[in-house]
Amino acid sequence: MCKNIFLLTIALCFSVLAFANMASPINPGTISSSAISSKNINITSENIFIKINKDFTTAKYIVEYNIQSNVAGKQMPLLFYAKDYKDNFMVWVDNKPVSVKSLSELNIDQSSFLKLYENGNDSTKVAISFDRNERASYEINDLKYFEIDVEKGNHVIRVEYVAKAWIDKSDWVKKYSFHYSLSPAKYWQSFSNLTIKIEQEGSVNDYTTNLGLPNENKISNLHTWNFKNLPSDFITINFQPKPNTLAAFLISLEPFGIAVILSIILMLLHLYWVIWYRRKNISKKFSAPVIIGSFLVPFLYLFIYINSYSVIDNIIGKDASNWHGYYVLIIIFYPFILIAYWVVFWLIDKLYKRKLLSKQVD
Numbered sequence: 001m002c003k004n005i006f007l008l009t010i011a012l013c014f015s016v017l018a019f020a021n022m023a024s025p026i027n028p029g030t031i032s033s034s035a036i037s038s039k040n041i042n043i044t045s046e047n048i049f050i051k052i053n054k055d056f057t058t059a060k061y062i063v064e065y066n067i068q069s070n071v072a073g074k075q076m077p078l079l080f081y082a083k084d085y086k087d088n089f090m091v092w093v094d095n096k097p098v099s100v101k102s103l104s105e106l107n108i109d110q111s112s113f114l115k116l117y118e119n120g121n122d123s124t125k126v127a128i129s130f131d132r133n134e135r136a137s138y139e140i141n142d143l144k145y146f147e148i149d150v151e152k153g154n155h156v157i158r159v160e161y162v163a164k165a166w167i168d169k170s171d172w173v174k175k176y177s178f179h180y181s182l183s184p185a186k187y188w189q190s191f192s193n194l195t196i197k198i199e200q201e202g203s204v205n206d207y208t209t210n211l212g213l214p215n216e217n218k219i220s221n222l223h224t225w226n227f228k229n230l231p232s233d234f235i236t237i238n239f240q241p242k243p244n245t246l247a248a249f250l251i252s253l254e255p256f257g258i259a260v261i262l263s264i265i266l267m268l269l270h271l272y273w274v275i276w277y278r279r280k281n282i283s284k285k286f287s288a289p290v291i292i293g294s295f296l297v298p299f300l301y302l303f304i305y306i307n308s309y310s311v312i313d314n315i316i317g318k319d320a321s322n323w324h325g326y327y328v329l330i331i332i333f334y335p336f337i338l339i340a341y342w343v344v345f346w347l348i349d350k351l352y353k354r355k356l357l358s359k360q361v362d
Contacts, residue, residue, distance in 0.1 A: 030163035033181035054202030255308035294342035
């Protein structure tokens, strides 16, 4: 019979394996960066405004560049890198909208700051040369550009798009983050000022950044940072919602702890049933409670353990990760737990029966 149970368990394991979560715990979001400047353009400052929605799942980026053009005429002043953003990527020059195109529509050889990808075989990529020693490879479809007649002098270029959050599901509660690369700014001709503003919709969330303390030096809906030098190669904004009290308590126990606590209660009830039955049936060779409980209690332990994951996720709510790996495979231990549990309770029943019989003799 144990052999049949073991084979059934193996079959169940392979059936649930098809539904187990094999994906990465990271859901990539938007990748974007500061503008890449052509040799004829001098970007003097960058103002980044990031407005995060109340769920921390999307953020509207409004990035403004103050530039100086060294020459007049039709040109491609800036190149923008943005991947996996939501909706449209829009650009204004001196408050006038311009048409944005993918770099795949451009004759790359005509660009003053692009050259073909170095191996010459991958037509989906280009290498951007920042200086003699620095270059970066990009997918052509992730680069945006516009062409315009620019007069010599100062201009303001504004970019708007909606970024999607990166979501890390490796913990019980999702971790949301936004990333923005400042690296291209290292190669601008001059850099005098960087202003970053982060605003939250709805209630104030206690997020973290790699930018240090904001000017406001307190938690609020709007934070501001000013820099004369680049603070980092990347701006990162991180947020993990706090679970409610019940969810936090269950997370601290973990499914293993929940299953152990409830199983101890079941074992005590089973022990009471075994003793009660043996008192009523001293001379019987086999104990039905021992047999039934030995099958039932280990099964309920595994059932509680497996289902505790979904219970905790449901209590956490929409921010639950629902990513727990192959925890269902614990069912493979059912035959071994059953045998060990049955041996223990068979011995308890046997010893208790012997005790009752000895009392009858006395």
